[in-house]
Structure formats: structure tokens, C-alpha cells
């Protein structure tokens with residue numbers, strides 16, 4: 030990897046040389062041996078793994094001016110892509126400090142510096158840079174808007190994220206309803222956690238107004254009705270979510286069963302769950318709810334029959350769990366089954382229920398926003 034880095038640096042330096050010759054730099058320099066010597070010193074530092082000293086030499090080798098700024102920008106972005114963000118920052122700050130550059134060149138360097146800060150996780154500095162770029166109202170404003178959205182989502186500054194998303198929609202024409210709906214749902218969930226149901230309802234209404242068929246907003250709608258004790262309405266919302274996509278069954282099953290129970294219709298809950306597997310095209314999902322179904326009716330044969338129809342390691346691990354916890358077996362048999370259950374769980378990845386279909390991030394709970402690749406709605410349930 031280090032050899033590859035040297036090759037890239039050397040290639041960049043050759044580009045430097047070509048540019049220097051083009052600018053007749055050597056002819057204009059009183060001491061014509063200064064450049065080759067510094068060049069060799071820089072290479073020597075690289076070979077001795079003293080990259081910081083090498084960088085210093087190379088930056089000094091070529092002064093930033095109107096003609097060389099593009100080369101410096103390329104070198105900075107090369108360092109950032111390699112993960113050497115501090116070096117990229119030094120190069121871009123060095124460019125910005127030069128007074129002789131045009132406004133456009135300065136803004137190019139500022140945009141690059143903003144991305145450096147973003148990559149380094151220095152979000153407050155990145156925000157300031159991108160806000161400055163927005164003020165400049167030049168060709169970089171689109172890029173600055175998307176970067177600001179990225180920052181506010183990482184910071185969970187949902188109100189700011191909404192403002193910027195609306196601005197992106199106005200400026201670029203890109204449909205941002207899905208994003209804004211998620212931001213309102215985030216605010217609503219925070220309000221629920223803070224015990225402010227009135228605010229939670231207000232934010233939820235905004236989310237539904239922007240995207241009425243959002244599964245997340247409907248799920249939240251059901252949850253709020255359940256909290257308010259309006260179990261019939263909650264039940265209809267929960268059912269809407271499941272019937273829209275049964276993959277969300279594990280998220281709503283407890284709510285559904287609770288609502289049936291609160292309405293004194295526990296048996297109807299069992300009936301409803303049984304009816305689901307007949308409409309279930311992703312039937313293995315049904316096995317994810319095995320424990321809840323078993324706890325309701327203790328119909329082990331029914332559960333087993335589902336596993337026979339839709340064999341899956343996940344289902345097997347769940348059923349073994351039921352047998353271990355609920356059946357009257359000796360301690361030795363229990364231990365044997367426990368070991369078997371652990372093997373099945375490992376094979377099924379049972380402890381890793383959710384994964385991001387974009388970057389492969391694995392989570393134990395349903396997340397709407399992937400913290401790794403920063404995509405919405407990319408985390409799916411794994412039910413193999």
C-alpha cells in the first residue's frame with residue numbers, strides 16, 4: 030500500500046516538473062540547481078517514511094499562483110482520498126492564504142477544505158465553510174447544500190436538515206419529500222421520548238402531509254395512538270404497516286397483540302397472526318415472530334409446521350429457544366439444546382437481524398438512517 034502511495038506521489042511530482050518546465054521556471058531561477066536538490070530531498074523523506082517532511086518540501090517546491098493552483102488542489106484531493114485528511118487541510122489552507130488568486134480559485138479551495146473538514150469529522154468548521162460558500166452564490170452552492178444536509182443529519186439537527194432539504198428542492202428541483210418526512214419523524218420520536226405527545230403529533234402530521242404513504246410515519250402514527258390508549262385506531266395503523274410490507278411484522282407484533290388484548294379480543298389477535306402467514310410471500314418473516322405467537326397459544330405443532338414449509342436457520346434457532354425455555358426437559362438435555370441453538374444462531378446470523386443493502390452495515394435494531402453510508406431506508410431485515 031505504501032509503495033502504491035509512493036508511485037502516486039512520484040506521478041504527481043512528474044506532473045509538477047512538466048508544469049515547471051512549461052512555465053520556464055528553471056530559466057527564471059537564479060539558482061538553477063535548487064529545484065533538483067529539493068526534489069531529491071523530498072523523495073528521500075518519502076523513502077524514509079517521513080511523509081510530513083516530504084510534504085513540506087513538495088509544497089515549498091512549487092509556489093501557489095494562478096498557474097499552479099490546480100496542481101495543488103489535485104494533490105490535496107489525492108491526500109484526502111487516501112485518508113490523509115490533515116495533509117489535505119494543510120494544502121488547501123495554504124492555497125486560501127495566497128492573496129493573488131482569483132475569486133473562483135479561492136472558492137474551489139474553500140470547497141475542497143470544507144470536504145476535508147467533513148471527512149475529518151470536524152463538523153462545526155465544515156458547516157462554517159459551506160455556509161460561506163452559500164453566501165458566495167457561485168457554482169459551488171449545490172455541492173455546499175448537499176454537504177450541509179450531510180452535516181445536519183450527522184449532528185441530528187433535524188430542523189436545520191428540514192430547512193436545507195427544502196432549499197435543495199427549491200434550488201435544484203430534486204424531490205426531497207422522503208428526506209423531509211424522515212426528519213419530521215425523527216423530531217416526532219424525540220418528542221415521544223421527551224414525553225411531549227402534542228409536539229410528537231404535530232411533527233407526525235407534517236411527516237404524513239409530505240409523504241402520506243411513508244411506512245415509518247404510519248408506524249409512528251400507530252405508536253402514538255397506542256400511547257394515547259386509542260387501541261382500535263392504533264390497530265388499524267399497525268395492520269396497514271404489516272399489510273403494506275410483512276417484513277415489518279417483528280416491529281409491530283407486540284403493538285398488535287397489545288391492542289387486541291386492550292380491546293379484550295386476545296383470540297382475534299391469534300387469528301389475525303394465523304391469517305398473515307397465508308398472505309405472506311416472504312413467509313420466513315413469520316418465523317421471526319415465533320416467540321410471540323407461541324407465547325399466545327402454545328401451539329408448538331403449528332410453529333413447527335411453518336418451519337417445515339419454510340425451512341430457515343433463523344426459524345430453527347427461534348424454535349430451539351422455545352424448547353429450551355419452555356419444555357420440561359432435563360438439565361443435560363437443556364445444555365445440549367442450548368449448544369445446538371447457539372450453533373444455529375451463529376449460522377443464521379440470528380443476532381444480526383438487520384443489514385444495509387447499500388454498504389453492508391449490520392445492526393441489531395431497525396434503523397431508518399444508515400450511520401455508515403448515510404442512506405435512508407437502506408437497512409433491511411435479514412430472515413434467512
Ligand SMILES: [Zn+2]
Pocket residue numbers: 385386387388389390399400401402403404407
Ligand atoms: Zn449503509
